[in-house]
Amino acid sequence: MASVVTGGAGYIGSHLIDYLIEKGDDVISIDDYSSGNYTNTRAKNVKLDLRLAYPEIPKGAIIYHLAANPDVRTSMDNIYDHFERDVKTTLNIMEMARKYDAKLVVFFSSSTVYGEGRIPTTEADKIDPISNYGLFKVMGEEILSFYARNYGIRGISLRLANITGGRVSHGVVIDFIKKLKKNKETLEILGNGKQRKSYLYITDLLSALDVLVKYFKGLYDAFNIGNDDWVTVDEIARIVEEEMKLSPKHVYVDAGEGRGWKGDVRFMLLDISKIKSFGWLPKYSSAQAIRLAVRDVLDKI
Structure with missing residues (x-):
């Protein structure tokens, strides 16, 4: 099977490429290396800014579209950069899919x-984003849906919970570890620590992808991909501290209403009944996913 991964040098994309290659797929990785630098030498690696162009790909390939600016926080300030990387790029990918008659496009939404x-x-x-990142993901989903209805290009949008694990480049786990490496006595926590969200370990995401690609037979649909439970930011801090064997004082920086920043969703727990109907279940809980991710990161430092 020919597989194309956009954003293949990034966190999730790099894990996906490794996984697809181990399955025996012929993989093309497309990335401009602006935020990720991973390269699997067994893939065909194409350096390209997908805002400007797209390459020739094999007819009938599966496209996994991850290329985007993944930082929710900066989307509230760097609006035009996020729009181009998150929306314009998606439009170009769907034109690539149309030109080369892609078998399926899997869009990594949120x-x-x-x-x-x-x-x-x-x-x-209800779809009701409070960040530009969320808004631009909605636009990406709508582009996929439009191309499915009008051009017959099959698509899946994955509305992801927080995905964590080795190679993670942003988010609360890496943020806490970096801060504690600099200062073992004090940990700055964005928000009031009571934000509660669902986390999924990277291998559980890969198994969910495998299930959907195998068993989804429709033209287009969206699926929640997450966990059955959730953890607070304070609980995440305790897990990081336990793994690092530290007991710092907590200092909270509240952006208002208990948010870590403008556009921060305070509470997130997805109903995953829809993908469960295909036979998928996460192996690790949210807390276990966090602990495994902390160990992954610490092993590389």
Whole structure:
């Protein structure tokens, strides 16, 4: 099977490439290396800015589209950069899919499309993002849906919970570890520490992808991919501290209403009944995913 991974030098993309190659796929990785630097020498690695162009790919390939600016926080300030990397790039990918008759496009969307909705949140719940990152993911989903309806290109949008594990480049785990490496006595926590969200370990995401690619037979649909439980930021801090054998004082920096920053969703728990109907279950809980990710990161430092 020919597989194309956009954003293949990044965190999730690099794990996906390794996984696909081990399965025996012929993999093309496309990235401009602006935020990631991973290279698997067994893949065909194409350095390209997907905002400007797209390469020739094999007919009938599966496209896994991850290329984007992954930082939710900076989307509130660097609006045009995020728009181009998150929306314009997606349009170009769908044109690539149309030209080369892609078998399937898997778009890596986000739970941020829901904003702060009902808990747990189902795929049928209101789309109401509170960050530009979430807004641009909604636009990406709409582009996929449009191309499915009008050009017959099959698509799946994955509304992801927080994905964590080795090679993670941003987010609370790496943030806490970096801060504690600099200062073992004090840990700055964005928000009030009571934000509660769902986390999924990277291998559970890969197994979910495997299930959907095998068993989804529709034209287009969106799926929540996350865990059945959630953890608070304070609980994450304790896990990091336990693994680093530290007991720092906590200092909270509240951006208002208990948020870590403007656009921060305080509570996120996805209803994953839809993908469960395909036979998928996460192996690790949210707390276990965090602990495994902390160990992954510490092993590389």
